[in-house]
């Protein structure tokens with residue numbers, strides 16, 4: 001099959017991007033180095049890893065071509081910046097200690113993009129109980145949890161099964177073990193690094209998002225999150241829409257809209273009291289809600 005289409009443009013997918021240069025893989029597996037046409041900047045659009053594009057190839061082997069069109073995206077994420085993923089795999093582990101607030105934000109973003117989410121609890125060779133048990137309790141009925149070890153290769157078959165046919169974005173804190181896990185699952189060679197070195201350098205091992213094709217789909221390795229990342233700016237009332245665990249109580253609060261914070265007669269708070277919604281998850285919801293309120297108030301600053 002040729003990658004060339006009638007207009008003379010070629011079709012491909014962005015697999016890497018750095019310093020304004022994008023690597024695009026065409027349908028035959030050939031990689032091309034491209035720049036984005038200026039019109040994208042004027043339109044406020046940045047090409048993203050995962051984008052399906054139409055491009056003009058460079059003429060001589062060392063000259064870059066041009067990204068001409070970006071096809072409509074099935075999904076788009078700001079953090080990590082990726083397009084056309086069909087599943088988010090939140091990677092957590094015992095070291096560094098998991099920031100569950102970050103996991104909630106990832107699940108929120110996945111839900112809003114109508115993308116499936118799973119949690120991989122890795123380094124189970126070190127911590128065999130605690131982190132996985134917490135995740136299973138807190139996210140019961142919200143998303144599946146898979147205990148794995150990238151180092152020892154345990155639990156990978158179950159994860160490979162759910163990833164089959166999907167474009168999976170690995171996301172999570174720096175040092176959680178994302179690159180190690182995807183290397184172990186698909187015999188890849190993404191760079192991995194020691195946590196002590198990361199702290200000393202204050203840098204991620206994975207610096208750029210990269211799309212890898214696997215025998216059964218695609219996986220995206222992304223740079224880990226460090227400390228506090230800026231929040232998305234959204235209306236506080238809209239936050240709850242990304243919480244499937246709150247959905248059964250929608251429309252049952254005394255006030256409408258209800259942010260489920262201090263309003264009387266709140267069905268969500270009642271559900272927390274009855275143990276139907278995890279109290280930690282609800283507590284983190286309140287923290288995210290507070291930052292939404294601040295960001296929303298200051299949105300024109």
Ligand SMILES: Nc1nc2c(ncn2[C@@H]2O[C@H](COP(=O)(O)OP(=O)(O)OP(=O)(O)O)[C@@H](O)[C@H]2O)c(=O)[nH]1
Pocket residue numbers: 122123124125126148149150151152172173174175176177178179180181191192193194195198203204205206207222223224225
């Ligand atoms: N014991 C154990 N250590 C692991 C496991 N997976 C990763 N590690 C270690 O954790 C450290 C970080 O692993 P990486 O795979 O580089 O982490 P990352 O999430 O890709 O980090 P960034 O690229 O900075 O976002 C390395 O020292 C790995 O050897 C595991 O399953 N068990």
Ligand SMILES: [Mg+2]
Pocket residue numbers: 178179180191192205206221222223224
């Ligand atoms: Mg990495």
Ligand SMILES: [Zn+2]
Pocket residue numbers: 253258259260261263265266267268269
């Ligand atoms: Zn309420």
